[in-house]
Amino acid sequence: MKTxxxxxxxxxxxxxxxxxxxxxxxxxxxxxxxxxxxxHAYTILFRESLANYYGIGNxxxxxxxxxxxxxxxxxxxRAGQLNIGGEGQIHMGGxxxxxxxxxxxxxxxxxxxxxxxxxxxxxGAIWGGIAGYLKAFRGVNEVITTLLLNYIALNxxxxxxxxxxxxxxxxxxxxxxxxxxxxxxxxxxxxxxxxGIFIGLIATMVLGWLFRRSPLGYQIEVVGQNPTAARYAxxxxxxxxxFVMALAGGLAGLAGAGEVMGLKHxxxxxxxxxxxxxxxxxxxxxxxxxxxxxxxxxxxGALRSGANVLQREAGIPFTIVYAIQGLTVLFIAISLAVExxxxxxxxLRMNRLKPAGVKL
Amino acid sequence: xxxxxxxxxxxxxxxFVANDxxxxxxxxGEIHAILGENGAGKTTLMNVLSGLYQPDSGQIxxxxxxxxxxxxxDAIQHGIGMIHQHFMLVPQLSVAENxxxxxxxxxxxxxxxKMEQVRSMSNRYRLQVDPSAIVGDLxxxxxxxxxxxxxxxxxxxxxxxxxxxAVLTPLEVESLFIILRQLAAAGHTILFISHxxxxxxxxxxxxxxxxxxxxxxxxxxxxxxxxxxxxxxVGRKVLFSLDKGIPNxxxxxxxxQNLYVKDDRHLPAIEGVTFxxxxxxxxxxxxxxxxxxxxxxxxxxxxxxxxxxxICLEGIDITEWSVRxxxxxxxxxxxxxxxxxxxxxxxxxxxxxxxxxxxxxxxxCKNWLLQDSIIDAHAIHAIKQFDVRAIDEQVSVxxxxxxxxxxxxxxxxxxxHPKLIIAMQxxxxxDVGATEYVQKQLLIERQRGxxxxxxxxxxxxxxxMSDRIAVMYRGQFMDILxxxxxxxxxxxxxxxxxxxxxxxxxxxxxxxx
Numbered sequence: 069m070k071t072x073x074x075x076x077x078x079x080x081x082x083x084x085x086x087x088x089x090x091x092x093x094x095x096x097x098x099x100x101x102x103x104x105x106x107x108h109a110y111t112i113l114f115r116e117s118l119a120n121y122y123g124i125g126n127x128x129x130x131x132x133x134x135x136x137x138x139x140x141x142x143x144x145x146r147a148g149q150l151n152i153g154g155e156g157q158i159h160m161g162g163x164x165x166x167x168x169x170x171x172x173x174x175x176x177x178x179x180x181x182x183x184x185x186x187x188x189x190x191x192g193a194i195w196g197g198i199a200g201y202l203k204a205f206r207g208v209n210e211v212i213t214t215l216l217l218n219y220i221a222l223n224x225x226x227x228x229x230x231x232x233x234x235x236x237x238x239x240x241x242x243x244x245x246x247x248x249x250x251x252x253x254x255x256x257x258x259x260x261x262x263x264g265i266f267i268g269l270i271a272t273m274v275l276g277w278l279f280r281r282s283p284l285g286y287q288i289e290v291v292g293q294n295p296t297a298a299r300y301a302x303x304x305x306x307x308x309x310x311f312v313m314a315l316a317g318g319l320a321g322l323a324g325a326g327e328v329m330g331l332k333h334x335x336x337x338x339x340x341x342x343x344x345x346x347x348x349x350x351x352x353x354x355x356x357x358x359x360x361x362x363x364x365x366x367x368x369g370a371l372r373s374g375a376n377v378l379q380r381e382a383g384i385p386f387t388i389v390y391a392i393q394g395l396t397v398l399f400i401a402i403s404l405a406v407e408x409x410x411x412x413x414x415x416l417r418m419n420r421l422k423p424a425g426v427k428l
Numbered sequence: 429x430x431x432x433x434x435x436x437x438x439x440x441x442x443x444f445v446a447n448d449x450x451x452x453x454x455x456x457g458e459i460h461a462i463l464g465e466n467g468a469g470k471t472t473l474m475n476v477l478s479g480l481y482q483p484d485s486g487q488i489x490x491x492x493x494x495x496x497x498x499x500x501x502d503a504i505q506h507g508i509g510m511i512h513q514h515f516m517l518v519p520q521l522s523v524a525e526n527x528x529x530x531x532x533x534x535x536x537x538x539x540x541x542k543m544e545q546v547r548s549m550s551n552r553y554r555l556q557v558d559p560s561a562i563v564g565d566l567x568x569x570x571x572x573x574x575x576x577x578x579x580x581x582x583x584x585x586x587x588x589x590x591x592x593x594a595v596l597t598p599l600e601v602e603s604l605f606i607i608l609r610q611l612a613a614a615g616h617t618i619l620f621i622s623h624x625x626x627x628x629x630x631x632x633x634x635x636x637x638x639x640x641x642x643x644x645x646x647x648x649x650x651x652x653x654x655x656x657x658x659x660x661x662v663g664r665k666v667l668f669s670l671d672k673g674i675p676n677x678x679x680x681x682x683x684x685q686n687l688y689v690k691d692d693r694h695l696p697a698i699e700g701v702t703f704x705x706x707x708x709x710x711x712x713x714x715x716x717x718x719x720x721x722x723x724x725x726x727x728x729x730x731x732x733x734x735x736x737x738x739i740c741l742e743g744i745d746i747t748e749w750s751v752r753x754x755x756x757x758x759x760x761x762x763x764x765x766x767x768x769x770x771x772x773x774x775x776x777x778x779x780x781x782x783x784x785x786x787x788x789x790x791x792x793c794k795n796w797l798l799q800d801s802i803i804d805a806h807a808i809h810a811i812k813q814f815d816v817r818a819i820d821e822q823v824s825v826x827x828x829x830x831x832x833x834x835x836x837x838x839x840x841x842x843x844x845h846p847k848l849i850i851a852m853q854x855x856x857x858x859d860v861g862a863t864e865y866v867q868k869q870l871l872i873e874r875q876r877g878x879x880x881x882x883x884x885x886x887x888x889x890x891x892x893m894s895d896r897i898a899v900m901y902r903g904q905f906m907d908i909l910x911x912x913x914x915x916x917x918x919x920x921x922x923x924x925x926x927x928x929x930x931x932x933x934x935x936x937x938x939x940x941x
Contacts, residue, residue, distance in 0.1 A: 281800075283793045290784065294773045300731065300764060301784045302752035 083407050084353060084360070087399035088367065095392035104382050113389075116377035117370035123377075125259030129331060131369030133158065133323035133340065135268035137347035138354070138361050139275055140196070140319030144210075145351055146279065147312040148292035153199060153214025154320045155344025156221030157192040161321025162328045163225060164191030166335035169246030169328065170233070180249040185267070185325050192321015193314040195221060200313025204306035210313065218344070226337050233335065242336035252330035262330025267322060269362070276358035288312055320344065346393075353400045368393065430492070431456040431617040432586055437486035439472050446472040448641040449486065454586075454634075459608060459618045461628040461649075463661055464638035465859035470621050473638070474588050477619070478510040479503035490586075508586045509579025513594060515571050519564030523574050526563050527581050550577060554610055569600030576607065587611065588619045593627055597716050598887065598920045605631050623661070623859060625654045626888075637661055662860050673875055675895045678707035681879045682728070682848055687737035689723045697723035699903040700737075705879045707847070710870070712894025712911065713883040714919050720903035721883045722765060725852045728881070729762045730754045741848060755785050758848075761841035765852040765883075767830070771837045774826040778818060779807035781825050782840050810839040815865070831862030838869055849873055849880045855889060867893060887919060901925040 096106035116123040137154040144151035164187035172183065199217055202208040226241070235244040255261040279285035291298045291308040298305050327339045350368055354360030375389035432454040439447040447469045454460045464470045475481045477488065479497035487494050490506055497503045500510070517526050524543040532542075546559040555573045557566070563574060572592060579587060589608075593601045608631065612618055620632055628635055629649060637644040637660040644660050682705040691697035698720045705711050713721055726732035728739060730751040739747045741758055754760055764770035772781050783792045783803055791802050807821035814835045818828055825833055834854065841849065851870060855863040870893070874880055882893050890897055897914050899906040899922035906922040 281797050283788050283796070283798055286780070286783075286787050286798060289776070290773050293775055294769075296770050297773050297784065299751070300729075300762070300770050302730075302750070302755040304752075 083403040084364070084400055087403045088396055090399045091392055091395035094395050095388070098388050098391055099384060102384055102388065104384055109378060109382050109384055112378055112381055113371075113374035116381075117374035121256065122259055123373060125256045125261040126373035126376075127366070127370045128255070128261040128265045129369075130372040131365050132262070132264035132268045132326050132330070133343045134347055134350060134368055135265070135362065135365040136271060136323035136326065137320045137343055138350035138365055139268070139272045139358065140316035140323075141347050141351035142354060142356070142358065142361055143275060143288070143312055143319070144316040146292045146356065147288045147309055148295070149200075149203065149210050149309060149313060149316070150348075151196065151199070151214050151313065151316045152211060152345065152348050153196065153217050153317070154323075154347045155340055155342065156214070156218035157195045157317040157320030158324035158327070158340045158344050159221045159225045160195040160317075161188035161192035161324030162335050162339045163228065163324075164188040164321060165250070165325035165328045166233070166243055166246060169250035170243060172250075173247060175249055177249045180247065181252065181329070184246075184250045184329055185322060188321045188325025188328070189318040190321070192324060193318035196317015196320070197310060197314035199317075200310040203313065204309040222337070225335065229336050235334075240336070243334045245333050246329065250329055251333060252326065254330075260331060262326065264323075264326030264330045267326060268365075271319060271322065272358050272362055279358070320347070349397050353397065355404070367396075429456045430454070431458070431490070432619075433489040433492075434473075434477075435487045435489065437473065437476055437483045437488070439476055439481055439483050445641050447476065447483070450638070450641075450643050452636055452643065452646065454617055454619065456617055457612050457615050458634060459612050459620055459632045461632040461635040462619060462621045462638065463623060463625075463628060463635055463657060465623065465661055465861065468638040468661070469641040470638055471590070472641075474510065474590060474619070474621060477503070477586075477588060478508060504579070504582045504584060507584050508588065509582060509584025510588045511572070511575045511579060511590065511592060513590045513592070515575050517563050517571060517574060517578075519562070521563060522559065523557050523561050523563060523566075523577075524559035526574055527559075527578050531582065546577065546581070549581060553577070553580060553607070553614070555607055567600075568595050569597070569603065572596070572600075572604065573607070576611075580611075585615070586617045586619065588621070590621045591623075592620070593622065593624065595717070597923065598916075599924065601627070625657050628657070629654065639663060658860055672871055672893075675709060676875075676877075677709040677895065678877065680704045681707050681742055682881075683738075683740040683743075684728070685738040685740070687724070687727065687739065688735040689720075689727045689732055690735050691723055696735075697903050698727070701903070701905055703898060703905065703908060705848070705881060707877045707879050708874055709895050710874055710880040710882050710893055711908075712890035712897045713881065713900055714887055714890040714897055715885065715900035715923055717885045719900045721852070721885075721900055723903075724900070725762070725765070725850050725881070725883055728848075728850055729760065756789070759844060759846040761846035761849040761878075763834075763837055763841050763849070763851045763854045765856070767833050767837055772825050772833060775824050777807075777822045777824055778811065778816065778828075778836055779803050779821040781836055782807050782810055784840060810836075810843070814839040814869075831858050831865070834858060834862065834866060838866065842869065842873060845876065846873075846878060849878050850883070851880060852883045853885065854882075855884070855886070863889075887916060887923070891916065891919070899923055 092110065099106040099109045117127045118124060137158060141151050141154060165184045168184040168187035172180065175183065195217060199210050199213040202213050203210040229243055230241040233243045234241055252262040252264055255263060279289065287303055287308055290301070291303060291305050295305045323343065324339065328335055332339055346368060350361060350364045354364045371389055371393055375386050378384045378389060379386050430453050434450055434452040436449040436451055437447050438445065438449050450473060462470050462473065472481065476483050479500045479502050482498070488497065489495070495506055497506065518529065521529070524539065524546045527546050528542050543559040550557055550559070555577055557570055557573050557577065563571060566574070576587070592604060596604060608618055620628070622628055632649050634646060634648050635652065635657065636646040637657065639661060684701060684703050687698055687701045688696065689698040701724065703711065715721055723732055727734055730749055734747050738745060746754060746758065768774060773784070786792055787798065792799055804821055811818060811821060816832050816835045816839070818832060825836055828836070849870065854866050854870070858866065870880055870882070882890065884890050891911065891914065894911045896908055897911050897919060898908045899919055901923060902925060906925065909918065
């Protein structure tokens with residue numbers, strides 16, 4: 069039995085690792101097709117994402133929104149909700165932060181920053197909460213509502229930055245720069261990395277703790293795994309779902325706030341290049357573990373930041389990196405299937421062993 | 429003539445041996461029972477026979493010829509047909525369509541001709557069903573006939589029935605037995621899997637008892653009794669007459685007045701039910717599944733809203749109370765009908781399942797934190813007290829056997845000395861040993877002074893456990909009988925919705941309260 073427990077603890081890390089290695093190997097062939105030595109390409113990829121000053125900074129910048137949004141998606145998954153509305157929630161969060169950053173003046177930094185973050189969280193939470201309400205009290209599938217709410221959010225932002233919020237005389241639709249007092253501090257001088265990554269790490273750790281230790285986490289877990297049992301035990305399934313969806317939206321909203329306050333310093337139409345969708349993949353690949361989300365976000369962030377340099381220095385198209393990303397997802401999905409098969413056998417054996425070994 | 433012969437069939441799952449060199453001979457036209465507790469290897473053996481599993485070693489012989497069954501399709505080609513406990517029918521399709529489903533691969537389907545074929549076949553086997561009826565409209569007993577016709581249509585000569593009576597009323601069981609006897613007389617060989625001893629004794633010619641994956645013995649039915657079979661199956665003596673102790677009912681604790689409840693489709697499920705339940709008393713509720721028992725239990729537990737009427741516990745009107753209010757302020761234990769779907773969160777540990785209803789309360793939650801050490805200690809204590817067989821309290825309940833899962837629920841629901849216990853099918857799917865255990869625990873609670881509502885579709889179970897028996901039919905209580913005077917016949921008739929007075933001339937006279 070001991071070996072089982074060890075392997076159970078070890079498996080969640082082993083499988084994604086193997087999947088990543090497999091994806092890199094297949095990716096190597098794709099790179100070779102473009103006429104570049106794969107080893108050379110991977111060296112650049114690694115150096116420019118994890119092994120030099122600017123690379124690390126870039127990676128952390130990409131990782132921050134991924135981490136926050138993916139944590140939100142994971143919270144939803146724990147409650148049995150698949151939230152694919154990260155993209156819309158990020159944009160709404162960006163809007164919330166931009167509103168506070170642009171139109172509230174004269175505050176010291178230590179009030180203005182938290183206030184803008186709260187603004188981002190709130191608008192994201194409202195956006196997730198709408199889907200949560202529709203699911204919990206009206207029975208509308210959350211996959212559909214969150215997806216559709218993405219378009220509504222993007223169009224609202226699009227309108228706002230073209231009309232009421234546009235910077236006078238701007239060359240393209242964007243808002244003016246937010247107040248300095250609402251800008252997140254830069255972590256590494258001369259680089260892009262901002263304090264958003266800390267917000268992400270703290271949020272993820274708090275969530276991990278919440279699910280391990282708090283009654284609220286327990287309730288979400290029960291609702292996610294067996295809503296019938298939750299109802300039977302007197303828990304309010306609808307309110308839990310609504311809460312979880314709002315929390316998920318709020319976390320994505322924080323990601324958007326981070327983008328506006330730390331990186332772009334203004335709001336425009338595409339502050340997120342698809343982080344919301346990538347977060348779904350990250351959350352699914354992290355298989356319920358908040359630690360897993362941290363590492364998977366780091367990997368995806370590194371791929372994104374390395375991809376730019378790869379194109380510039382080795383002439384490898386951006387799309388190859390995306391292909392590697394896709395391959396990772398594919399291989400992890402395969403490893404999940406293989407592993408659940410494996411676990412099923414193990415549990416079958418454990419289950420059967422007991423009644424046979426010690427009779428009832 | 430030997431129709432089916434198994435020779436040293438062994439099937440392993442990892443290091444666990446589910447079937448340990450099982451050898452078996454079944455004659456043509458024989459009804460052969462396979463008896464064993466849950467986990468004894470019955471289902472594995474049947475899956476080997478129906479081609480779903482390949483044995484690791486051993487050989488199946490059909491009429492003296494060794495065969496290798498590689499799939500369910502292959503098995504049916506060899507004339508082995510399996511009738512599952514849960515029917516594999518498409519409710520939207522007609523009987524004839526269900527029967528021919530998967531056998532026709534041409535572009536044209538002459539349904540009229542098929543219907544005639546099915547009709548003549550059902551006449552031949554005296555299995556009366558209307559080929560054009562929609563399966564979803566048929567009663568459970570009729571659906572089972574369709575299942576049997578389905579395998580016969582495919583040319584099955586060996587029929588395997590997996591606990592076929594679990595879903596039937598006593599009358600339907602009788603007619604199933606008549607059908608099976610006819611089929612056997614016509615030369616079909618029948619393997620009948622069950623753990624209901626009375627049925628086996630009544631129906632079968634021979635019985636093979638399995639225990640821990642091995643054949644304990646194969647015996648002709650004339651040479652065995654219920655006691656012998658039970659002992660062979662469990663490996664120790666089993667007492668059939670529960671020592672119930674003297675009933676000592678006290679004051680009325682639950683008072684249900686003129687209750688009306690609707691089901692999930694907003695159709696009336698309970699129509700005007702009135703009864704009282706006293707402390708130290710077990711009120712059994714008999715009835716065919718789906719006559720409002722589920723809704724009654726849910727209404728008392730607060731899971732279903734009451735359309736009309738009143739539920740009072742200890743004189744307090746709790747009709748409008750929420751589930752949470754009832755859990756926190758009243759002492760009600762509710763053993764739900766489906767432990768895996770309702771009563772447990774399968775992937776959580778035993779410890780986490782035990783706090784399902786009390787996770788927000790002291791001592792499990794203090795200062796907004798779950799107190800892991802207290803939760804674990806509580807679980808260790810409960811595991812010991814209720815004799816749950818598990819490696820430790822962190823094992824997820826999905827790894828437990830059915831009996832042990834039910835013990836976890838008992839441990840949770842009986843803790844804190846509930847005044848009212850609603851037990852909905854508490855022994856469903858449990859083997860003899862576990863059933864005995866659950867019933868004993870409930871009797872201990874009754875002795876302590878708990879009032880118990882014992883709902884079951886197993887008539888005999890209700891008869892053994894109850895002090896009074898209410899019979900439910902279409903959302904109403906047909907009658908409430910004193911258990912001391914009630915007979916299987918009277919209750920059986922009431923279960924069919926007939927008033928006893930109407931059929932008194934055909935049934936021996938019985939008293940009712």
